[in-house]
Amino acid sequence: MSHPLKHWFESQKQTRKFHPAWIALAVSATLGVAGIIWVPAELVSRAEAPTAHPPPPPAADNKEMHPADMPTVIEQTPGPARLRGAKTIRVDFSPPADAAMPTDEFGEAVRLGKNIFTDTQTYARGYVGNKLNCVNCHLDAGRKRDSAPLWAAYVMFPAYRDKNKHVNSYEERLAGCFRFSMNGKAPAPDSKEMIALISYSYWLAKGAPTGIALKGRGYPKLADPQQPPDEGRGKLVFEANCALCHGADGQGTQVSGRYVFPPLWGQNSFNGGAGMSQIKNAAAFIHANMPLGKGNTLSEQQAWDVAKYMNSHARPPDPRLAKSS
Amino acid sequence: MVHADRLAGAALAQKGSKGVPACMACHGANGEGQTASGFPRLAGQPEAYLLKQLQAFAGGQRKNSQMAPIASALDAQQMRDAADYYASLPGWRPQGQTRAPSPQYALGLRLATSGNWSKDVPACFACHGPGGAGVAPHFPALAGQPSVYTRSQMKAWQTATRTNDPQGLMQSVAEKMTDAEFDAVSLYLEHPSLDEKGK
Numbered sequence: 001m002s003h004p005l006k007h008w009f010e011s012q013k014q015t016r017k018f019h020p021a022w023i024a025l026a027v028s029a030t031l032g033v034a035g036i037i038w039v040p041a042e043l044v045s046r047a048e049a050p051t052a053h054p055p056p057p058p059a060a061d062n063k064e065m066h067p068a069d070m071p072t073v074i075e076q077t078p079g080p081a082r083l084r085g086a087k088t089i090r091v092d093f094s095p096p097a098d099a100a101m102p103t104d105e106f107g108e109a110v111r112l113g114k115n116i117f118t119d120t121q122t123y124a125r126g127y128v129g130n131k132l133n134c135v136n137c138h139l140d141a142g143r144k145r146d147s148a149p150l151w152a153a154y155v156m157f158p159a160y161r162d163k164n165k166h167v168n169s170y171e172e173r174l175a176g177c178f179r180f181s182m183n184g185k186a187p188a189p190d191s192k193e194m195i196a197l198i199s200y201s202y203w204l205a206k207g208a209p210t211g212i213a214l215k216g217r218g219y220p221k222l223a224d225p226q227q228p229p230d231e232g233r234g235k236l237v238f239e240a241n242c243a244l245c246h247g248a249d250g251q252g253t254q255v256s257g258r259y260v261f262p263p264l265w266g267q268n269s270f271n272g273g274a275g276m277s278q279i280k281n282a283a284a285f286i287h288a289n290m291p292l293g294k295g296n297t298l299s300e301q302q303a304w305d306v307a308k309y310m311n312s313h314a315r316p317p318d319p320r321l322a323k324s325s
Numbered sequence: 326m327v328h329a330d331r332l333a334g335a336a337l338a339q340k341g342s343k344g345v346p347a348c349m350a351c352h353g354a355n356g357e358g359q360t361a362s363g364f365p366r367l368a369g370q371p372e373a374y375l376l377k378q379l380q381a382f383a384g385g386q387r388k389n390s391q392m393a394p395i396a397s398a399l400d401a402q403q404m405r406d407a408a409d410y411y412a413s414l415p416g417w418r419p420q421g422q423t424r425a426p427s428p429q430y431a432l433g434l435r436l437a438t439s440g441n442w443s444k445d446v447p448a449c450f451a452c453h454g455p456g457g458a459g460v461a462p463h464f465p466a467l468a469g470q471p472s473v474y475t476r477s478q479m480k481a482w483q484t485a486t487r488t489n490d491p492q493g494l495m496q497s498v499a500e501k502m503t504d505a506e507f508d509a510v511s512l513y514l515e516h517p518s519l520d521e522k523g524k
């Protein structure tokens with residue numbers, strides 16, 4: 001019994017200041033306090049799981065994360081998440097793979113919708129008044145986030161729009177694209193083209209929550225420019241970054257009568273009523289997506305300037321103004 | 326500026342000149358390239374593109390031990406002549422070749438026609454034109470290029486031994502891609518077809 005700890009024990013017992021049961025008391029008290037802290041923390045972290053761990057990106061071989069994988073806009077949405085008590089939730093949604101497209105009659109409509117979307121000049125020829133295709137502004141066949149993807153648009157309709165001061169159906173929203181962006185006339189709501197485009201949008205949105213602003217919706221809004229957008233600076237940005245594909249004259253590039261790169265102004269481009277004819281929309285699209293494959297490499301000021309330059313050129317007039325005059 | 330002389334270009338291609346071997350020795354009798362060794366097809370490529378490549382071999386923006394001494398031995402007129410001659414030859418056409426269907430070919434088709442936007446990789450054909458037939462003057466034809474060649478160029482951009490792509494567009498694509506994707510897309514572009522079965 002020469003162990004110093006044993007000695008100390010005995011001495012403490014004799015002074016009656018200590019009893020071995022105290023050790024048990026201290027240990028259980030510590031565990032109790034730890035439990036009080038840990039259990040709620042665990043519950044909270046489970047509740048926040050969608051925020052803390054966004055689902056993995058769809059690509060199998062995601063060796064490198066590119067800035068585009070981390071969009072600058074994170075939608076904070078109310079709805080079911082709030083009801084469950086979480087403060088925010090980021091709704092990450094990925095549309096189904098093309099390989100999952102159904103092969104039945106509905107699948108045929110979806111497929112036609114995709115064809116119209118990527119080759120509007122061929123599949124909706126009668127409704128288009130310029131040389132553009134839907135996919136020019138909605139990249140990756142309407143799938144790419146931050147490029148006004150169809151799956152994010154679909155779940156936000158019906159909706160009130162300031163543009164026409166009433167509640168719009170999704171059909172009416174698509175009709176607006178034909179009238180303004182395509183400078184043409186819309187297919188009827190029950191036409192096979194309109195049904196096909198809606199089918200494609202609906203299918204891309206399969207599994208997405210309705211009425212929730214999904215991450216990647218629209219074009220990420222830019223902050224107000226530090227300097228007023230300037231055509232002169234924009235022209236330099238254009239020549240250095242855009243002319244390679246869109247041509248020094250902005251009229252695009254054709255191969256055997258088909259446009260590989262779309263015309264940005266003039267009679268073959270979108271009209272003055274199109275969303276893209278507003279500098280803020282054009283700047284947002286350009287910043288997130290141009291040059292193709294090098295999105296988010298221009299500065300925001302460069303995007304504002306080149307958007308101003310693009311929209312300083314003549315284009316077909318807004319048909320609403322023509323009608324009223 | 327002196328105009329290119331197509332006949333002189335043809336002579337250079339077929340016979341070479343002082344210190345310069347005949348182009349056709351490696352690039353094929355009709356500029357069709359060599360599949361096994363990976364010498365690229367030149368026939369039907371945009372003239373401006375071909376000229377720019379010769380200048381890049383001479384200037385070191387394309388590091389290539391075989392082409393550097395040859396391009397350096399050519400004068401500016403010979404470069405223009407050769408570029409003009411090869412641009413005048415017919416480009417690649419599918420000739421009923423079939424390719425056994427494989428997951429690799431299917432991946433190549435997806436990359437070429439849709440890209441991989443989860444990594445901001447656009448479709449090859451978005452810039453190189455439908456079917457990879459090229460968009461003059463800046464975007465060369467990809468269709469019919471030996472897979473060995475396409476793969477080596479993707480690696481060259483990734484490792485910056487080729488730096489003459491306009492605006493660094495190809496470098497930005499290559500650095501986001503994996504070796505497996507290089508293999509797949511190179512295989513596909515040798516015989517591109519819109520049919521997954523390679524017909």
